[in-house]
Amino acid sequence: MKSILLFFSRFCAVLLTLGVMPPASAQSPEWARVVAAQESLTQASTEEDRLALHGQLQGLWAEALSTGHAFDVAWGEWNNAVVDLGKDEARMIVFTWNVELDDRTQRYGGWVATASPQSALGYTFTMLNHDRDADPADAGRMHRHDRWHGGLYYSGILTYDRNTPVYTLLAWDGADALTTRKWVETVETRHGRVRFGAPRFDTPNGLVKRVVLTYADAVQATLRVEEGLERIVFDHLAPEDPSFRGQYAFYGPTLNYDGLTWRKGRWYFSSDVAVKNGEDSSPREYRDPSRRRRRS
Numbered sequence: 001m002k003s004i005l006l007f008f009s010r011f012c013a014v015l016l017t018l019g020v021m022p023p024a025s026a027q028s029p030e031w032a033r034v035v036a037a038q039e040s041l042t043q044a045s046t047e048e049d050r051l052a053l054h055g056q057l058q059g060l061w062a063e064a065l066s067t068g069h070a071f072d073v074a075w076g077e078w079n080n081a082v083v084d085l086g087k088d089e090a091r092m093i094v095f096t097w098n099v100e101l102d103d104r105t106q107r108y109g110g111w112v113a114t115a116s117p118q119s120a121l122g123y124t125f126t127m128l129n130h131d132r133d134a135d136p137a138d139a140g141r142m143h144r145h146d147r148w149h150g151g152l153y154y155s156g157i158l159t160y161d162r163n164t165p166v167y168t169l170l171a172w173d174g175a176d177a178l179t180t181r182k183w184v185e186t187v188e189t190r191h192g193r194v195r196f197g198a199p200r201f202d203t204p205n206g207l208v209k210r211v212v213l214t215y216a217d218a219v220q221a222t223l224r225v226e227e228g229l230e231r232i233v234f235d236h237l238a239p240e241d242p243s244f245r246g247q248y249a250f251y252g253p254t255l256n257y258d259g260l261t262w263r264k265g266r267w268y269f270s271s272d273v274a275v276k277n278g279e280d281s282s283p284r285e286y287r288d289p290s291r292r293r294r295r296s
Contacts, residue, residue, distance in 0.1 A: 030064040038080060038097065047102045054099045057109055058127060061095075065125045070113050081152035083169060090165045091115040094153045094187065096128070104177040104217075107132075108150035112187065112194045126194045136173055136181060139201075139208040145194035151183070157225045157232070161265035166200065168267070170223050170232070175214070178249040182223040184232055184260065184267075185210035201260065203269040211260065211269070213237055214248040221253050226276050230262040233275050 037060050041053045064070075070093060075082045083094045096110035113125040126145050134149035135141070143149045151171035159166045166186055173181040186198045186209075197209035215221050215237050223234040235253035244250035259273035 028064070028067055028069065030060070030067050031069065034060040034064040041097065041099070042079075050099045050101075051107070054097075054107055054109060057097065061109075061111055062127055065111065065113065066121075068121045070121075070125065071115070071123055081154050081172075083153050083156040085156050085158040085167055086115075086165060089115050089117060090158065091123075092158075092167050092187075092189075094156070094169060096152050098150075098152055098174065100174060104174065106150060106174045108148070108152070110148075110153075112145070112189065114189050124189075124192070126189070126192060128194070136171070136183060136210075137212050137214060139205070139210050139212055142195055142197040142209055144196075148196065151181075155225055157230070159230055159262045166265070168232070169196075170225065175217070178217055179214050180217050180221075181212060181214050182221060182234070183210050183212040184223065184234075200265065201267045201269070207266075211267075215251040215253070216249050219252040222257075229276065231273075232260040232267070233257050233273060234259070236271070 034057070037053055037057050041050060041057070044050045044053060071091065075084045075093065075095075081096045081098075083092075085092050085094075091114070093113045094110065095113075096108060098109075099107040101107065108128070108130040110128040111125050112128065113123045116122065116124045128148045129146050130150045131143075131147040132150075134143055134147055136143075136149040136151060151173045153169045153171050155170040157168050159168065167188065168184060168186050171181075171183050171185070173183075175181050184201075185196055186200055187194060187196050188198065189195075199207045199209050201208045201211050203211060211234075213221055213223060213234060215235075221235040221237060223232070225232055234257065236256040236258050237251045238254050239245050239247065239250045240252060241250070256272050257275045259270045260267040261270060262268075
């Protein structure tokens with residue numbers, strides 16, 4: 001662990017010297033430290049080192065966000081799980097990271113920042129505390145920021161219920177050595193609290209708070225937003241043999257897609273939808289971060 005912390009300190013100093021930082025925060029030591037820690041986390045080779053950096057990141061991000069600049073950063077240039085939705089007073093940024101342990105389970109961290117003209121920073125932010133006992137596969141439960149179910153949020157879409165903005169996020173979870181999960185859920189902030197999951201998904205199983213895909217760890221499944229259509233599409237999953245129904249370690253994509261379409265304040269489920277083709281519509285566009293470590 002001492003070696004990774006020494007590397008982190010030296011890397012942070014190099015960033016400050018070279019100015020290899022998001023432009024708005026180039027002179028901020030707080031932002032330099034958090035950038036260095038995130039980069040060190042991707043390079044850490046042992047579980048001990050990854051957990052040590054994970055433990056530091058919560059505090060480092062709180063310090064950096066408290067100095068401002070979060071809404072000035074070009075987040076699209078970051079190689080992290082970050083979702084930046086809306087503009088001006090409707091803007092929301094969700095940043096998450098993960099630590100994969102040796103048993104292939106995950107630890108998560110992150111934060112949510114929302115525009116606030118009344119704040120001196122121009123925004124307010126809330127840190128996310130991963131509760132390992134919270135079940136992300138529970139479609140009927142709402143999760144708060146202080147008992148967050150984890151996950152990497154890699155995409156999203158902003159829609160409106162009359163005049164109220166509705167932020168919908170797409171998430172990935174490495175789960176364990178047998179299965180992987182993706183899901184779609186909404187996030188809302190109120191009085192300094194963040195809540196994930198609202199009953200806005202009209203599905204064959206009724207009105208639920210998230211739609212969850214669970215499938216074999218060895219395969220890839222798509223869950224993505226179709227831009228311009230206010231629609232989310234995803235692989236229809238099925239077991240490789242009917243006798244494995246309910247055993248998600250044997251589930252994988254079929255040749256069909258299902259979808260969610262936004263209408264009148266809800267996401268409505270449709271089966272066997274036609275998927276829009278395009279340069280950015282590959283059904284395997286999101287690569288599980290854990291796979292990169294397994295190949296190394």
